[in-house]
Amino acid sequence: MPQHTRARVCRDCDGHATAHITTGTRHRDGTRLTLRIACPACKGSGTVPAARLARVGR
Template sequence: MPQHTPNTRVCRDCDGFATAAITTGTRHADGTRATLRVTCPTCRGTGTAAPAASLSRAGR
């Protein structure tokens, strides 16, 4: 019988990859590359999105 995984709400902007390491093209004195860590501004680095607020229906 197949196992079911719970549905987690993945961020639509980063697809769950909330942090990326970007090389700057320069190197440190020991020869390693200088990198910047950039986080997704939408989910603030969590990789998940908050559920959308439910809309209230007005009128009849």
């Protein structure tokens, strides 16, 4: 039976890797212009590979 491993959640964004921020301007149809911003630590994936985790202690 295969083992399922849990993905490690990015500690910088808590797994919420992207945010949409409104700029305040509007398109001609009335919708707002938004910017999609990705977490710089995980590059928008929400998870971090095991190699990037830092070990604490000995």
